[in-house]
Amino acid sequence: MTRAHGEVGDPPVGKYEEPATPEAAADRVEDVLKLLEGRWKLMILFQLFGGRVVRFSEFERAIPGISQKMLAQQLRQLERDGLVHRVVYAEVPPRVEYRLTAWGQSLCPALDGLLRWAATRGAPAEGVSDS
Template sequence: MTRAHEEVGDSPVGKYEEPSTPDAAADRVEEALKLIEGRWKLVILFQLFGGRVVRFSEFERAIPGISQKMLAQQLRQLERDGLVNRVVYPEVPPRVEYRLTAWGQSLCPALDGLLRWAATREALTDGASGS
């Protein structure tokens, strides 16, 4: 099974209050999922997990089928939402690198949990068809 990360240190500490109702919990999860929805965002995030630093051209090579415009748009959204940090070096030509913020890196365990959860469905489905 693919893993999003090997080991993530302490996650950023923030104020967390337990949602008071199922509707409030559903709203919070929906807000969180909106941050990573889209065809390419998860692919981009998985390229950055593990503390990797990736240049724009490396993304283009690593993600076949994504246009430059879409890659730039998705990276800008991830940066705006606080998941990705963009560093521009004052060189000619300019060098631009992307890495996850601490908060972005803290997403790794949640995605690993989703991978495990999806694998249990496969196991249950395989087990049900063998009966």
């Protein structure tokens, strides 16, 4: 028997609308970045990308330096924000598994784009000269 944790957040519903002003766009991006704030959240997300299902103890082994308290806190926040889904199995000892929600998995291409963008730092831009 499984049950989903009761505090799972839902992804935003609605159609994307172009921000009316640069300020509105900046505010929206800032709100998104706040979801990812925290020393360990990106490490946790990258452990889950690709449809992986990870148990708490696996996170502890995969992320050296994170305390149990901090790991639990960051997972709860990601769950509350609708990025991570938590399933508790009624077993002894209890088994808890984490996976990305569909919305959380859809973040992967955006972060991949950021990695590609960061890799271009220092590379000469096409059509732009330094003189």
